[in-house]
Amino acid sequence: MPATVSSDPIARTGSPAIKCEGLIKTYPGKPPVEAVRGISFEVQQGECYGVLGPNGAGKTTTIEILEGLLDATSGSAEVLGMRWGSNDASIQHRIGVSLQETRLSDRLTVGEIVSLFRSFYAKGITPEEALRRTSLTEKKNAWFKTLSGGQKQRLAVATALVGDPDLIFLDEPTTGLDPGSRRELWDIVKSFGAAGKTVLLTTHYMEEAEQLCDRVAIFDAGKIICEGPPRELIRALGSEHVVEFSTDRPIEQSVIDQLNKIPSVDQVSSTQADCRMSIGQPHIVLPELIRQLTDQNYGLTELATRSASLEDVFVAKTGRHLAEEV
Amino acid sequence: MCLLPKQVAIWRRKCKLHPIYSITLTRLKEFIRRPEAVFWVYFFPILMVLVLGIAFRNQTQEVFPVDVIEGPHAAQMKQHLVQSAQINATIIDRESSRKRLRTGKTTLAISARDPADQRSIDYLLDPQRPGALQVRNLVDDRLQTAFGRTDAFTATQTEFDEPGGTFVDFLVPGLLGIGLMGGGMWGVGFAIVDMRIRKLLKRYMATPMRRSDFLISMLISRLVFMVPQVLLLIAFSYFLFDYRVYGSLLAVTVLVFVGAMEFAAIGLVVGSRAQTLETASGLMNLVMLPMWTLCGAFFSYERFPEFFHPVIRLLPLTPIIDSLRGVMMEGESLLQQWPEMLVMVAWTVIPFTVAMVIFRWRD
Ligand SMILES: Nc1ncnc2c1ncn2[C@@H]1O[C@H](COP(=O)(O)OP(=O)(O)OP(=O)(O)O)[C@@H](O)[C@H]1O
Ligand SMILES: [Mg+2]
Numbered sequence: 107m108p109a110t111v112s113s114d115p116i117a118r119t120g121s122p123a124i125k126c127e128g129l130i131k132t133y134p135g136k137p138p139v140e141a142v143r144g145i146s147f148e149v150q151q152g153e154c155y156g157v158l159g160p161n162g163a164g165k166t167t168t169i170e171i172l173e174g175l176l177d178a179t180s181g182s183a184e185v186l187g188m189r190w191g192s193n194d195a196s197i198q199h200r201i202g203v204s205l206q207e208t209r210l211s212d213r214l215t216v217g218e219i220v221s222l223f224r225s226f227y228a229k230g231i232t233p234e235e236a237l238r239r240t241s242l243t244e245k246k247n248a249w250f251k252t253l254s255g256g257q258k259q260r261l262a263v264a265t266a267l268v269g270d271p272d273l274i275f276l277d278e279p280t281t282g283l284d285p286g287s288r289r290e291l292w293d294i295v296k297s298f299g300a301a302g303k304t305v306l307l308t309t310h311y312m313e314e315a316e317q318l319c320d321r322v323a324i325f326d327a328g329k330i331i332c333e334g335p336p337r338e339l340i341r342a343l344g345s346e347h348v349v350e351f352s353t354d355r356p357i358e359q360s361v362i363d364q365l366n367k368i369p370s371v372d373q374v375s376s377t378q379a380d381c382r383m384s385i386g387q388p389h390i391v392l393p394e395l396i397r398q399l400t401d402q403n404y405g406l407t408e409l410a411t412r413s414a415s416l417e418d419v420f421v422a423k424t425g426r427h428l429a430e431e432v
Numbered sequence: 433m434c435l436l437p438k439q440v441a442i443w444r445r446k447c448k449l450h451p452i453y454s455i456t457l458t459r460l461k462e463f464i465r466r467p468e469a470v471f472w473v474y475f476f477p478i479l480m481v482l483v484l485g486i487a488f489r490n491q492t493q494e495v496f497p498v499d500v501i502e503g504p505h506a507a508q509m510k511q512h513l514v515q516s517a518q519i520n521a522t523i524i525d526r527e528s529s530r531k532r533l534r535t536g537k538t539t540l541a542i543s544a545r546d547p548a549d550q551r552s553i554d555y556l557l558d559p560q561r562p563g564a565l566q567v568r569n570l571v572d573d574r575l576q577t578a579f580g581r582t583d584a585f586t587a588t589q590t591e592f593d594e595p596g597g598t599f600v601d602f603l604v605p606g607l608l609g610i611g612l613m614g615g616g617m618w619g620v621g622f623a624i625v626d627m628r629i630r631k632l633l634k635r636y637m638a639t640p641m642r643r644s645d646f647l648i649s650m651l652i653s654r655l656v657f658m659v660p661q662v663l664l665l666i667a668f669s670y671f672l673f674d675y676r677v678y679g680s681l682l683a684v685t686v687l688v689f690v691g692a693m694e695f696a697a698i699g700l701v702v703g704s705r706a707q708t709l710e711t712a713s714g715l716m717n718l719v720m721l722p723m724w725t726l727c728g729a730f731f732s733y734e735r736f737p738e739f740f741h742p743v744i745r746l747l748p749l750t751p752i753i754d755s756l757r758g759v760m761m762e763g764e765s766l767l768q769q770w771p772e773m774l775v776m777v778a779w780t781v782i783p784f785t786v787a788m789v790i791f792r793w794r795d
Binding site for chain 1 (some may be wrong): 449450451454455458461462464465466593630632635636637640641794
């Protein structure tokens with residue numbers, strides 16, 4: 107369809123898939139809730155962009171503004187080179203959405219639900235193809251209410267991709283799923299990326315963001331506290347490893363000060379008998395750590411080293427843990 | 433629809449399903465897969481006709497209980513009364529009789545004021561109670577004749593027994609009206625609030641689905657649900673009670689259509705903003721409960737003071753019931769229903785316009 111292509115702003119200009127500047131959303135009320143307080147970012151075509159943050163950080167609010175479901179209090183948002191408000195349908199034909207919480211109709215089958223959504227789009231893949239891509243083919247004739255949590259999430263994704271969108275929004279697609287189902291969804295998201303689609307997803311799980319996203323933005327209290335490719339954000343911490351250990355009695359402050367002086371240690375924080383150190387090189391730190399603890403007559407009850415994660419980025423920036431409730 | 437399956441398949445591939453068609457179809461499927469909804473919508477009205485039709489059927493000959501208060505002339509009075517087949521007289525003491533009057537076991541008690549004079553008769557009754565005056569006249573006639581009154585003439589009586597005037601004839605249009613109202617409230621208002629709560633409405637708003645397609649589909653599915661509702665009710669009444677529609681079926685169809693649109697529009701307003709089931713059912717009850725009693729579905733609103741009649745006639749349920757009765761019971765033409773139709777059209781246009789202004793599509 108040449109006519110469509112020539113009127114396609116992206117095809118002409120190669121502009122970003124998403125571009126927002128200074129987004130602010132204040133929910134009216136007493137007192138008003140400043141859910142989003144000045145958010146700006148860009149997502150390039152073909153990129154998988156992750157929005158990471160704790161509960162109430164403003165992830166859903168931001169993504170819904172971009173989906174055209176909420177009006178921002180101020181700021182501008184461009185999606186696929188277009189703005190919401192003038193020709194919304196032409197944006198809607200090219201995006202796919204999965205909301206954080208939608209209860210589809212209990213007594214419709216998986217196939218019927220996908221066909222229904224397919225009928226809304228001018229072009230798209232067949233419902234059968236959408237089910238195949240989300241591994242739901244066997245569930246085609248099952249009622250929605252009989253599906254497992256993971257299957258329901260995959261169906262939500264199937265309804266998002268049945269219009270063959272260029273840009274897909276997924277709001278917490280894996281929250282509450284078991285690790286197996288989560289991995290199945292990751293594969294689906296990765297296949298979007300492989301097909302050159304742009305994905306914007308929100309999540310609580312830093313592991314998920316590290317796995318899937320080319321770039322992430324970490325949200326906290328309505329603001330972006332840092333943004334970039336996951337590995338770079340972690341590298342920017344300076345310390346690529348984390349040592350966590352527990353002792354048989356609370357560690358004294360003097361010991362912590364001593365540990366801080368070990369070369370290659372960047373930061374030590376402790377609560378009671380649990381201690382966490384951000385370090386550069388484990389082979390320098392570990393022998394020294396064990397020696398000092400033995401000298402002071404501490405018994406080690408647990409010791410683990412791991413690579414630093416986005417979680418540690420969040421902790422470094424805010425002093426809090428990302429998934430407080432876990 | 434005599435397309436070959438292959439042609440249908442090609443057609444479907446070329447011009448994918450129209451949203452109106454697919455939304456309507458899924459609404460219908462959702463409905464018929466919910467047996468309890470099917471019961472309430474289709475069989476409950478039939479049950480009502482059955483129960484009320486039997487309870488209020490025209491009795492061939494009613495027998496009225498009458499109390500004769502104990503006294504010197506009681507036995508004789510009873511003697512006079514039992515000659516009438518319609519009176520069932522019992523001799524009883526004054527106290528028990530008062531109690532029976534109070535509880536409605538009898539509607540009339542007779543006694544002699546003066547024990548010496550058997551003609552000093554007193555009727556004790558509550559004139560407000562249905563049938564009480566009729567019994568009084570019956571008894572009075574009987575006793576006057578017994579004590580010597582002569583009739584001026586003897587009239588003959590011919591029984592009129594064409595169908596049409598029974599309670600069922602009165603009830604069926606009322607139940608149709610109630611059904612249309614419930615259908616609009618539940619099928620449109622409640623259904624929309626339910627979709628809003630489940631965030632399904634919001635999900636639809638993230639697709640290019642047109643709002644007008646959505647509304648048209650809700651309307652069409654309403655109209656489709658309604659056809660069996662009307663046909664079943666009329667058919668069952670026909671088989672159970674020999675019910676007939678006197679006016680034209682076309683007129684009935686038009687009225688039912690207008691009524692369905694009216695209540696779909698009102699349902700739309702009711703469902704336009706509510707975000708919880710409590711709000712929705714509160715609003716629905718606010719709309720439905722007064723009309724159940726006021727609008728003459730089960731008993732004529734003529735029983736309310738004259739002063740209220742114009743107001744009652746302007747409520748949405750009254751005109752559909754009145755015009756259906758006009759056509760179905762009295763065989764009037766559609767044109768004669770124009771004032772009612774006017775009220776119904778107003779109740780369609782105004783709520784629809786209001787709903788479009790205040791509707792919460794996205795949250
Ligand atoms: N409709 C609303 N009215 C008032 N406040 C709201 C509304 N929706 C969200 N909020 C508030 O705005 C803030 C941000 O909410 P939002 O849903 O965007 O967070 P989130 O990052 O998606 O959180 P979660 O991880 O829990 O989904 C929260 O404090 C929330 O209570
Ligand atoms: Mg959220």
